[in-house]
Amino acid sequence: MFRAFGPGSTRRLCRWITAALLTVASFAFAQPDSEPQIEAAYLVNFMKYVEWPATTRVTTTICLFGRDTLGPSLAGYEGRSVGGKELIIRRANSPDDMQHCQLVFIPDVEEARIGAVLRWVAGMPVLVVSDTDGFARMGGGIELVRNGGRVQFIVNNDALARAGLKPGSQMLRLAQRVIGGER
């Protein structure tokens, strides 16, 4: 099988690999729980456990900043009702986009731009979440941290307070760490 492969054996190999992948992929769909999926589920949950200032909006929006790393995992939640509001997922790349967002997620590959995004949403009731190491310490709202085989989160209470957001007490209890004083 591992002879140097000429055109014939290449074709044969390709066919084998395609067949194997297709079969294997068929089983794949039943399996949940990859890291992006857990992170996506966290974002949706934060929408339930954090209280935004009162509004007449009938929708609630999760914005994905920069390179889209969670989009495919969040697609399934789109249009659902979260806390009585319809959930919208959208991409956000500019300061103008921020006014539509209740939650902004910054993936770790966009680490260099965290400062800019935090500046854009300063003073707005927006919860900023990231899986970048050290994010909560940098002034971000909630940091998702990988701890062994689990994803946990750190809440920066001061940052939430500045944005006018109230974290639920259950959320604070479940957090791996809470930075800043209790309200």
Place this chain on the structure above:
Amino acid sequence: MSKPSNSTLTASAVFFTFSIVFNPAIAALDDDLSLEDLTRAEISSVSRRSQSLSNVPAAAFIISADDIRRSGALALPDVLRMVPGIQVARIDSGRYAVSARGFNGRFANKLQVLIDGRSIYDPFFSGTIWEHDPIPLEDIERIEVIRGAGAAMWGVNAVNGVINIISRHSRTQTGGMLASTLGSNGQGQVYARAGASLDADTSWKISVQGRHAEPSKQAANDERSEDRLNNSVVDFRFDKALAAGSDLSIWANAGHSSLGDLYPLTPNLLNPAVLLPITVAQKTSTQTLGARYRWLTDRGVESSLQASLGNASAGLENAFEESHTRFDIDYQGRFTIADHDLLWGASHRTVSDEVWSRYVVDIAKGEFTQHTSGIFLHDNWTLIPERLQLGFGARWDYTNLGGGTVSPNATLMWTPTRTDTLWAKYSRAPRMPARAEYDVSIYTGYQPPNLALPFPFNLPVVFRAQPGSKKLHQETMEGVELGYRSQLAQQFGIDLSVYRYRYSDIVSSTLGSQSVLVYNPFVMLAVQNLDRCNCGNGWLNGAELSVDSIISTAWRLQLSYTWTQVDMDASSNPIANAQGRNTERATPRHAVSLRSQWNLSSRQQFDAWIRGSSGSYRTLSPYTTETRVPGYMTLDLRYAYKLTNDLELAVTGRDLVGPRRVEFVTDYVPATPVVIAPAVLVSARWKF
């Protein structure tokens, strides 16, 4: 092994379609998973993090730190083998030929390589010196590989691809670490690191690494070659977060590599068909000090200013010595307003070199200072929110060696759904010939005597590449790419790209003057000069596929396939014509890689990697005839066991199956082909 029939294939395809259509698990996972459940959920540790690139209009591939570790590789090029469109071939125990999208060679010159934004492309040789370890693999956060032109952003030489190595932030490397590897063929590696956080905003780390390999066996006679490798590198990083979203990073890096070789160079009276090898000792070293400051203005302009100072040398004992100092300064700005995401930048580089040589290499100017300056502007314009984005930009560079160049590029990206992306890209990218191409004369080829002919036509001929009468100018690539990326389901993604590029004015040669060289009273050689000229033209076509599939919480498969075809124009110039044919035949048509990552338990990993390439024909320097480099298919295996959270042991087998092989033969620089032998490595990593 029986061959799967077309019906097997059809059956699996049908099964596949049905399972997508009828499987409810495609919908979001566990709607009612509470926050409490989430904090307890055990994630599949084979899953990749942050690697979906669904909204990037380029053929991009990301290698994570986990991928690097699980590859079991000791050298950076071996890690790059998993990327579709990147050709990696090992020459001996330390040397590699690495290129993006064809045109591979010992100094493949169309690939830009950057570490944290600093180029490690050698300005003298026009290529990357891969035998050198530029940074320990342990210190890499991720590698972003972008195939296709990056010249509009990264400048000249980013013609066929850019490899962006992003090092780990020092705050993630506090504490100590020791790692070591021992293996067959005298391979060994030791890595040590120390780091600390001084306060919440300040951290540093320093790491050192040494790597050794004993000589390989020559393919021709199984005798030991001279490719004993000794590498060392020390890398320091300091990071400080400053107020208001600004930060400062300082890097210091020094590395040294010594690697022997056998150059067949000495004419042999008794058997003029072959040249006798001489042993050469090659040494390279680099030192770099750099800093980067990023800040944010009140209006929201993001800025980054980076400067570095360094020197590097490369030498062959008693024959050649090149050293240079360089200074780089680079500014990049970014401002996002309304539908526009604007990026701009300016950079300057000064390289002062000094070259000394004798025997085979001659250089017109022993010293030269090259200045290169450039500016660029790029806009990503969202035409329809969430759906359609237009990107366009251009870069202008000027160098005192070859003049000015313009590199424009335009992309259009359509995301009809959250999980599908279609993109198209047009680009034009220049490559400036290197200093060596402008000023160096080198003996590159040897043709044994033809005793049937009368004197002086029966003399052995040596070919000498030298600057032509007309000054070289830039090579130009212009081309289009199309790509499709889809996350068919949460655990199954595919990424496909196709491209067609046109190359003009590639550096080739034309027949020059002839002379007779008296080597000694008994040996006379005819010298045929080959004058360099911008006289190669051709097409490059290719397709790349990567499929990433998480099969169960503990098992992931990743497939890469690359198809490459070079089609050079026929030329009335016989040398350029022959070099064009060589280029076509030197590019393997197919390459494939299938990686399996399997977590046997939370403490055990078992990985397998099947990879292969079809064969090619290359000219084995210094001879002028083509030799066949056979295709191969081989297997790497790795088993790792975590004794505690901080201590891991691993056994890796590399190149385990297949006949003994030569993976590459070099043209231009003479070399003795060696056998790529199977290797077994045992390693331990300890964090404390």
